[in-house]
Amino acid sequence: MxxxxxxxxxxxxxxxxxxxxxxxxxxxxxxxxxxxxxxxxxxxxxxxxxxxxxxxxxxxxxxxxxxxxxxxxxxxxxxxxxxxxxxxxxxxxxxxxxxxxxxxxxxxxxxxxxxxxxxxxxxxxxxxxxxxxxxxxxxxxxxxxxxxxxxxxxxSSRILAPFYRTLSAITSFNIEDKERFKLEKTTTYEFNRLNAFLEKMVKKSKSDYLSLKELTENTSHELQTPIAVIKAKIELLMQTDLNEYQLSELSVMYNELNRVSRLHHALNLLTKLEHFEITETPLNLSEVIENSLYSIHDLIEMREIRLYTAIEPHVYINFDKNLAEILFSNLINNALKHNQADGSIEVSLNSEKLVIKNTGKKPPFAPHLLFKRFKKDNQNTSSIGIGLAIVKKIADLYSYKVNYEYIEGKHILTLQF
Structure with missing residues (x-):
């Protein structure tokens, strides 16, 4: 009210x-x-x-x-x-x-x-x-x-007019705006105190955000080079005359380094999504999904997983193309990682929802925890536990609803538009 x-x-x-x-x-x-x-x-x-x-x-x-x-x-x-x-x-x-x-x-x-x-x-x-x-x-x-x-x-409307103007200014506030956040003076003492406090908090929030953004960008940039160098060194070592134990240890190191690289990339993506400005441009999601499935078709066949699709053509929704590709890539990779031998993946799309089903074991935790960061099945060491958190974040940007169910031995992820 x-x-x-x-x-x-x-x-x-x-x-x-x-x-x-x-x-x-x-x-x-x-x-x-x-x-x-x-x-x-x-x-x-x-x-x-x-x-x-x-x-x-x-x-x-x-x-x-x-x-x-x-x-x-x-x-x-x-x-x-x-x-x-x-x-x-x-x-x-x-x-x-x-x-x-x-x-x-x-x-x-x-x-x-x-x-x-x-x-x-x-x-x-x-x-x-x-x-x-x-x-x-x-x-x-x-x-x-x-x-x-x-x-x-x-x-009341006259007395509360300054309050509603302040509320409107706060609602439309964007932390990346370069203009100074300034609220108008009023004749009411309490509103002036509120505006002064909000201006102070916004100024501090902008300062903290810029510092954090600078630290994140610097860290991201500085980590890329040593990770690439270490990976190259390990690859060179693996090509030398080493015994089986040494090769095994280097292989473990290489896999963990790849995992760190993926984790670093995923965390950077989550940070960018926090302040991503969405677009209202219609996107042919049917085409994006078909292209993504075509690019991983060999991987699906190599895993001996059956793929069933029911994709309606020309399904247009408001979506950024890059985000749509990231979202579907994470969903399909999740279906591959948490599948089983001789399993299956079902992908269906219409104007109302996208549904991805895959066979697999029941998760050992409550379904609502699946979209939390670093929440994963302990048996799957290749997963970094952020993929579905990224899916949830992208869906939230466009006010789409993402839901998970486990029914009759199948994981079911639904994205409702």
């Missing part, structure tokens, strides 16, 4: 909670306000009657107030608190229930305790009235929430 949407959801939930509490308070207040208003008026009436009694007016003179009853209770000094009561009664004339509200006061006037009781009838709001109020609240609620969503989207 995008950050701006999380902000909006947070705003909506907060607004929903606040508005719900606010509307609940308003609803209760609207429902209770007529009662509270009536109680206030009755209190004022009791206060007025009390002031008239204090001025010397008699109870008889104050009987003109139809909604007030006045009683003398004696000279008892016991103070009685005000009493407020509500009583629902049925009214035959109105054909409805009314709320009879009474406010009773007990003032002392000239050492005389009085009881002043004022009353009023209140017709309570019916369900239709309350439903109308609720609908007003509901539509107001929906309008405010919609407004919150719109405003939060606008505000």
């Amino acid at each position: 995008r950050l701006i949407n999380k902000y909006t959801i947070s705003y909506v939930l907060t607004s929903f909670l606040v508005l719900s509490i606010g509307f609940t308070i308003i609803y209760v207040a609207v429902k209770r306000s007529p009662i509270q208003s009536t109680i206030g008026k009755l209190r004022n009436l009791n206060t007025y009657v009390t002031s008239e009694l204090q001025k010397g007016q008699s109870i008889e003179d104050l009987k003109t107030f139809n909604y007030v009853s006045i009683y003398k209770l004696g000279t008892d000094s016991l103070k009685i608190d005000e009493i407020i009561s509500e009583q629902h009664q049925w009214n035959d004339q109105l054909r409805d229930s009314i709320n009879l509200i009474k406010v009773t006061s007990f003032p002392y006037i000239n050492h005389q305790l009085y009881k002043i009781e004022s009353r009023a009838s209140l017709i309570e709001a019916d369900n239709e009235y309350l439903t109308g109020i609720f609908m007003v609240f509901a539509w107001t609620f929906i309008f405010l929430l919609s407004l919150v969503v719109l405003i939060s989207q606008l505000i």
Whole structure:
């Protein structure tokens, strides 16, 4: 989920909670306000009657107030608190229930305790009235929430605009770019700190990458000459008059040196693939595979391995030709190395996938480990354990999926386009 949407959801939930509490308070207040208003008026009436009694007016003179009853209770000094009561009664004339509200006061006037009781009838709001109020609240609620969503989207998009620009710059960043990586200044302190940290990390990453690239290139260049010289010396020694033991040892040395040379070449290739820029040029993969199979046809026959092909013509996919040749070469060499006597290799290609099957023993480790570097069958000493790692890396460059299975005595490698 995008950050701006999380902000909006947070705003909506907060607004929903606040508005719900606010509307609940308003609803209760609207429902209770007529009662509270009536109680206030009755209190004022009791206060007025009390002031008239204090001025010397008699109870008889104050009987003109139809909604007030006045009683003398004696000279008892016991103070009685005000009493407020509500009583629902049925009214035959109105054909409805009314709320009879009474406010009773007990003032002392000239050492005389009085009881002043004022009353009023209140017709309570019916369900239709309350439903109308609720609908007003509901539509107001929906309008405010919609407004919150719109405003939060606008505000969040404006506040987060520098963040998204930074994210876009990081996403399009290429460590091989020669231009200086620079992020724009913002008015937000936290974004400026983030941009400064990213600029520092990118600068360090570029420096480390250039140092590593230079070391790799120098090492690759410097190793080629001594390896070639040592191989030439061993070949010359093997042509001299040596006994069987000496020839055997030189042969082992020569094979190990070849293995070091292949390993050196494979590691250099993996390093280059880390920063390889892919092309979107369609390639006739059918032609590449047929040419590769033709070049190793003699080797397959010499190993006495049966080859079956089902290659559809003119299968075009986005692929660099050199990488395609390396990928298929590693796959077919893997099928040869891990095959068995009187075995077989099956190669099939269509517009959706490339499948290579070969007979052989079941690997002694989990299938997902097959594409790790230096993961190989210990019985196969000629393998350097990087071939399938290179295949996986090339496939990842083009977002193709490579999968391995072992079914009914056959290794099955599938490259899905």
